[in-house]
Amino acid sequence: MQSSTTTTLFPQQQQVLNQLPEIQGLLEKYQRSQDGLTIAENSTRHFIVRVPLIGKFSSGKSTILNALIGENIFATNVDPETAVPAELSYSAEESFIACYPDGKRVGVTRDEIKNNQLSSLHPNGWIEANLSSSELATLPHLRLVDFPGWGSGNNKHGQAIDNYSPRSLAYCLVVSTGEGTLNETTHVALNELKLHNMPVIVIISKCDGKTATEIDSVTQQVGSEVEKLLGTPPLAVVKVSARKHDLAELKSALATLEQQAEALFEQNVVKPLVLELKAFAQFLHILINKDDLTSEAIAAERINKAQEMQDFNRKLADDTQLLEASLPKVLSAILRQVQDRLTEQLDSLTNQAEAGQNLNSSIEYIVRLAVTQGIRDEFDPKIQRYFDQISSDLPQDLQLDLSFSSSRQINTDDIDNNQGDNLKKLTLSGIGFLLTKHPIGVVIMPILMPILAELFNLFRNKADREIEAAQRRESIRQSILGKIPYIVSNTDAVLSPLLTQYVENAQRSIVQAVEGQRAALDAALIELDEKLKEGKAAYAAAQQQYQADQQVIQANITLFENV
Ligand SMILES: Nc1nc2c(ncn2[C@@H]2O[C@H](COP(=O)(O)OP(=O)(O)OP(=O)(O)O)[C@@H](O)[C@H]2O)c(=O)[nH]1
Ligand SMILES: [Mg+2]
Structure with missing residues (x-):
């Protein structure tokens, strides 16, 4: 199991956890499916905003993260380098863990990470880097992910995107001043992200050794291309030079994203839960208000409903x-x-x-x-x-x-250790299918x-x-x-x-x-x-009971909608 976050819970998060047993009891009583609730519970307990840094190989992703945490932990190189995603979290006590898709977790050393000796984790494993960085401590709800880059025929990036797309709630897109513009792969990737309506921070990297005019022109060009592809402006377009440790704009954008974590929780966890509760309330509504109902009328209604079906x-x-x-x-x-x-x-x-x-x-x-x-x-x-x-x-x-746009995010690693298999099970059948x-x-x-x-x-x-x-x-x-x-x-x-x-x-x-x-x-x-x-x-x-139960559900809806 992934370690659950020790961060203080949002009021709504606490509220959902408090109310779940009551809702669960009622769902059981009326023999309604618990699947949606189970997903809501997992997503609430382990709520985290994963933020992969995506972009072309050598665009500077690993260097940016090293500069952000103030230590050279991740391997960097002009050639395609990062091969295994690394998830960065704050922890008072530092640890590095290799996570295999079958749930196995093995401690690794700094050297193994620095020298990129992680081939046993291909193709679907990842690294958990728990670091005592003070910068990460200010971003408790974000989990930045160092990602394999794309380009040069490297397909590790594609695999990583597949594994992460249902589990990420925001992205950083890194484009170096040298690239200057978005390539085709980026277009395809952004088209994908648009469907999930996620916040995107555009990072213009390697802003050193270039004139201010050159940098501004790349920033404008990339910013407007991204906006055109997403249909909305990115959360921020920031200029950084990891080499010069100039990350001020990025830090401020990440702080903004951290502030949005609660809204993301609401949108991705609370909203689908409320929809489910509304369906439940509607169901109870059908049973209520049948004061002068007779057995014949019920029989007729059952036939009518069966016919409709x-x-x-x-x-x-x-x-x-x-x-x-x-x-x-x-x-x-x-x-x-x-x-x-x-x-x-x-x-x-x-x-x-x-x-x-x-x-x-x-x-x-x-x-x-x-x-x-x-x-x-x-x-x-x-x-x-x-x-x-x-x-x-x-x-x-x-x-x-x-509706396509309402796909719910699934935190598969929190449901079970077997991330890859679960994902397939979830997405190809039943409720999982309807969520994605x-x-x-x-x-x-x-x-x-x-x-x-x-x-x-x-x-x-x-x-x-x-x-x-x-x-x-x-x-x-x-x-x-x-x-x-x-x-x-x-x-x-x-x-x-x-x-x-x-x-x-x-x-x-x-x-x-x-x-x-x-x-x-x-x-x-x-x-x-x-x-x-x-x-x-x-x-x-019985009527009174339905009414009472409906009121409980209604009260929960009001509670979740008004925190
Ligand atoms: N001039 C300059 N070079 C940089 C900067 N950041 C990174 N580089 C160089 O760019 C090259 C690639 O950097 P990485 O951080 O490995 O790039 P990456 O995006 O992680 O690459 P992959 O892991 O292969 O996807 C390295 O040689 C870095 O030294 C910067 O701010 N300025
Ligand atoms: Mg890298």
């Missing part, structure tokens, strides 16, 4: 079929993107092969970008339309939040990429031999060109069942959620009928 299931099946019918077109558009991008990169791949480099990770990287973009352009709009249609088909008294509706990154990428990597490995030896044998540049080029259809068909073979599975899971979890609510309502109607048969007094008592 059948109608809904039929509409859902039709909507799902329509979505499934669109999949081949979606898939071929995505594959076209893969093909086009590989072809566009042919010269650069040829250069790499000529220089004797292995092309595997470059190819993986290109495919990853193409699939991410392709899914966003082709699949997401269809899924969104599907969810919208279902929301409007839903019987009035049932609640299902199917956005398919890319959270659902599809973490499954797609390892399978693709294996497939590429299978034909890699043969391909490498052929490429080696081709002596002239043109024949190397032709040889790589000849591999593109293999890559595209491999991607097809993996992606096609994944898309189908995504749609099936979506339908299944919607049915599960809706039927769960319906069954609870039916059980309540049966109980109401039994009370009615017991006589007027029992019926009135």
Whole structure:
């Protein structure tokens, strides 16, 4: 288990923890699902704002963190260096822990971190660095994360993003003055972040050895590009020189983010909980106000509700079929993107092969970008339309939040030690699926990429031999060109069942959620009928109980909304 934060709880955090047993008891009493509450409880107990520093390799991320904590703990280099994410927390007593995806935790030394001797943690492990830095002490709700950079065919960054995207509530985007502008990978990454509406601090790094005019022009350029991509201004655009230990602007932006932690808690934990309570109150409302109800009327209502459910299931099946019918077109558009991008990169791949480099990770990287973009352009709009249609088909008294933008963050490491597996379990089934509706990154990428990597490995030896044998540049080029259809068909073979599975899971979890609510309502109607048969007094008592319970739920809603 991750150590829980020793920081003073926010009033709302305390409030949620105080009220949970009462709400839990009522959910149990009415046989309603506890899943949402369990997630709310975990997210409340372990609330933390993870803030990965993302950006191109060598943009200066590790150097910035070293300068911030005032010690050279993390390895830095002009070549791609950071390979394992490192999570920084304040602790009076310093410790470094290697965290494996299976939950194993092993102490490591400063030297091992400094010298980047962490290969046993690939690909899904991370480092926990608990440091007694006074700077970190002022940011108790933030957990800054040193992240592998992107670029130069490095796919460690992609893996890290997949693992972190459902667990992070803010980002720092580092762009060095040397880069001057956002590259394509950054565009794709920012498109992703936009969907989660997260605060982003843009850090313009290496502001030394440049004139003030040059720095201002990069700051303006990057700031406006980010704003355009996010649709809202970043939380701050700050200029730093880690080399000169000039981090004043960054420190002030982090302090602002720290102040927003409470609002982030409210948005990510309290709001979904309140929605759930409102659905519960609505359910009780259906049972109340039935003063002159008869057994016949209850029987009629049960039939009526069952009929509504059948109608809904039929509409859902039709909507799902329509979505499934669109999949081949979606898939071929995505594959076209893969093909086009590989072809566009042919010269650069040829250069790499000529220089004797292995092309595997470059190819993986290109495919990853193409699939991410392709899914966003082709699949997401269809899924969104599907969810919208279902929301409007839903019987009035049932609640299902199917809007993309409302995906709830999941602190998987706090639910169980087995982070990777849990994530997959959560995102591919039931409530987890409904909480993370956005398919890319959270659902599809973490499954797609390892399978693709294996497939590429299978034909890699043969391909490498052929490429080696081709002596002239043109024949190397032709040889790589000849591999593109293999890559595209491999991607097809993996992606096609994944898309189908995504749609099936979506339908299944919607049915599960809706039927769960319906069954609870039916059980309540049966109980109401039994009370009615017991006589007027029992019926009135039951009504009173529903009213009292509804008041309790309502009081909790008011409490959470007004702290
Ligand atoms: N001039 C200048 N160079 C810097 C500054 N910060 C970092 N560098 C240099 O930039 C190079 C890369 O720095 P890192 O901190 O390793 O970059 P990174 O973003 O962590 O890179 P990856 O871990 O590979 O993603 C190193 O050679 C640093 O010395 C700075 O403020 N000014
Ligand atoms: Mg680094």
